Amino acid sequence: MKTADFRALTPEEVVARLKEPAPTLICFHTRPDGDAVGSAFALSLWLGAMGSSCYCVSADEVPQYLGFLSAGLQESVLPESIPTGFENARIVTVDTASPAQMGSLFERFGERVCLMIDHHGMGTPYADHLIVPQAAACGEVIFDLIAASGVDVPVRVSELLYAAISSDTGCFRYSNVNENTHLHAAALVAQGIDTAEINRRLFETRSYQSLKAEKAGFERLRFFEDGKIAIITFPYALQRELDVREEHLGTLIDVARCVAGVEVAVAIRGTAKGDFRVSLRSNVNFDVAAVAARFGGGGHVRAAGVTVSADSIEQAQDKILAALQEVL
Ligand code: AMP
Numbered sequence: 001m002k003t004a005d006f007r008a009l010t011p012e013e014v015v016a017r018l019k020e021p022a023p024t025l026i027c028f029h030t031r032p033d034g035d036a037v038g039s040a041f042a043l044s045l046w047l048g049a050m051g052s053s054c055y056c057v058s059a060d061e062v063p064q065y066l067g068f069l070s071a072g073l074q075e076s077v078l079p080e081s082i083p084t085g086f087e088n089a090r091i092v093t094v095d096t097a098s099p100a101q102m103g104s105l106f107e108r109f110g111e112r113v114c115l116m117i118d119h120h121g122m123g124t125p126y127a128d129h130l131i132v133p134q135a136a137a138c139g140e141v142i143f144d145l146i147a148a149s150g151v152d153v154p155v156r157v158s159e160l161l162y163a164a165i166s167s168d169t170g171c172f173r174y175s176n177v178n179e180n181t182h183l184h185a186a187a188l189v190a191q192g193i194d195t196a197e198i199n200r201r202l203f204e205t206r207s208y209q210s211l212k213a214e215k216a217g218f219e220r221l222r223f224f225e226d227g228k229i230a231i232i233t234f235p236y237a238l239q240r241e242l243d244v245r246e247e248h249l250g251t252l253i254d255v256a257r258c259v260a261g262v263e264v265a266v267a268i269r270g271t272a273k274g275d276f277r278v279s280l281r282s283n284v285n286f287d288v289a290a291v292a293a294r295f296g297g298g299g300h301v302r303a304a305g306v307t308v309s310a311d312s313i314e315q316a317q318d319k320i321l322a323a324l325q326e327v328l
């Protein structure tokens with residue numbers, strides 16, 4: 001890949017590029033979250049309003065709890081469902097900081113991405129980009145682009161962007177929230193969207209399977225460094241045994257994070273491929289993205305992720321724990 005050729009674009013340059021109508025594939029990261037799905041479909045509707053046909057695509061399907069975001073817009077986001085007419089499409093990614101986050105899509109589309117719109121401070125750019133680390137969510141970056149374009153978009157866009165922002169801020173609770181985050185949210189609320197319902201779906205609803213996973217995760221919660229580090233390991237065999245899927249494991253990290261005294265929380269899940277998916281969260285001013293970056297991952301100061309290979313989940317835990325102990 002020709003890293004040196006990638007340019008940081010201004011918002012004006014991005015708007016100018018996107019105003020050119022063209023069939024567009026909008027890619028977002030594996031194990032999609034509310035920011036990825038909300039940003040992608042908001043971008044899709046905005047580009048649609050400017051005359052481009054769009055298709056949102058990810059290596060993993062939209063999880064059930066986020067189905068309300070894509071409902072009525074697309075049946076599926078899997079690459080198998082890309083309609084005809086997108087063979088030579090322009091490819092834009094949202095909320096996707098590194099090639100690794102594109103998963104299997106990177107092999108197929110990675111070289112052809114012409115624009116990445118993102119907000120991760122720690123990542124590996126793979127195309128010309130607009131990356132705004134001060135933005136709490138990629139949805140904020142999309143919001144500003146839409147505003148700069150002066151194009152009228154449907155109210156659905158406001159719902160999608162609000163969900164994107166609320167999702168990445170834990171309902172406006174995390175340290176990534178700033179004045180702009182609230183100003184963006186206020187402008188979206190002014191469109192008459194049902195924020196209580198969006199937040200109920202995002203934060204007040206758990207599938208029975210997620211709760212089952214949390215219960216098992218709680219039993220596997222271990223503490224290190226006088227309770228400053230909390231780690232939950234969740235072997236792939238346990239996923240099979242409980243009949244839960246990867247999409248039910250996203251809240252395991254919250255079980256570890258909320259315990260009093262915990263400064264850094266870690267959740268490690270075994271995957272079907274035999275490697276290990278690691279989520280890191282910091283309750284203090286400790287840069288977990290820097291730790292993730294040591295293993296090839298990235299993210300934000302207080303929320304980061306990486307996939308590591310190891311012979312066993314215990315070995316994966318030892319690797320992460322050693323890296324944390326070195327810096328903590
Ligand atoms: P997760 O624990 O998977 O929810 O990830 C936490 C945060 O780190 C999210 O903002 C992710 O987008 C980001 N992240 C996860 N994996 C990577 C990676 N390989 N490179 C850069 N950022 C990542």
Ligand code: MN
Pocket residue numbers: 029033035036095
């Ligand atoms: Mn995301």
Ligand code: MN
Pocket residue numbers: 035036095119136137138168
């Ligand atoms: Mn995000």
